[in-house]
Amino acid sequence: MNTIDVPQSNTFYRFLEKKDYLMAYKLACVGVTIADWKALGTDALLAKEFSIARKAFMHIRELPLIDLTELAEQMHKIKNLNDTWLQSEILAYAGKFKEAANNYVKAQMLDKAITLYTNLKKFTEANELIRKHGKGR
Numbered sequence: 001m002n003t004i005d006v007p008q009s010n011t012f013y014r015f016l017e018k019k020d021y022l023m024a025y026k027l028a029c030v031g032v033t034i035a036d037w038k039a040l041g042t043d044a045l046l047a048k049e050f051s052i053a054r055k056a057f058m059h060i061r062e063l064p065l066i067d068l069t070e071l072a073e074q075m076h077k078i079k080n081l082n083d084t085w086l087q088s089e090i091l092a093y094a095g096k097f098k099e100a101a102n103n104y105v106k107a108q109m110l111d112k113a114i115t116l117y118t119n120l121k122k123f124t125e126a127n128e129l130i131r132k133h134g135k136g137r
Contacts, residue, residue: 008032016043021052034060042090045069046083048076064093085109092116101125105133 012032015024021044028040041056045065050073057065068089075081084107091100097120104113110133117126 009036012036012040016040019043019047021047021049025052025055028056028059038062038065041065041069045072045090046086048072048081050076065090068093082107085112088112097122098125101129105129 008027008031012024012027013036015021015027016039021040024040025044028037032040037056037060041053041060041062042065044050044056045053045068050069053069054066057069072081072086072089084103088100088103088107088109091097091103097116101113101116104110104116110129113129114126117123117129
């Protein structure tokens with residue numbers, strides 16, 4: 001008897017495109033890559049499907065993203081979840097710091113962008129943001 005690995009990614013991404021997170025999760029359990037699990041978790045988190053996002057991130061042991069999911073769910077329950085903030089946080093966790101900072105600035109969250117850069121010890125970028133957008137600081 002021989003076993004054959006059948007890639008499930010194509011079907012998986014069709015479910016993601018349709019926003020059918022439950023079916024995408026079920027298919028992911030059959031076998032997809034770590035990148036596919038992360039895509040499921042991220043898409044589900046942005047769609048506020050917190051339980052699916054949590055399960056996906058737990059499967060790949062992405063502790064920071066599990067924490068982000070928990071925080072976003074708590075904020076959503078008290079009607080305090082800002083979608084732009086969530087998108088920016090996901091970008092930052094993905095290592096796309098410049099895009100995250102730009103997203104914060106567009107959403108008039110300059111303090112968050114500055115905090116992001118200072119936590120990364122990128123003081124030059126933080127000072128540049130202050131000079132460019134700081135008006136009255």
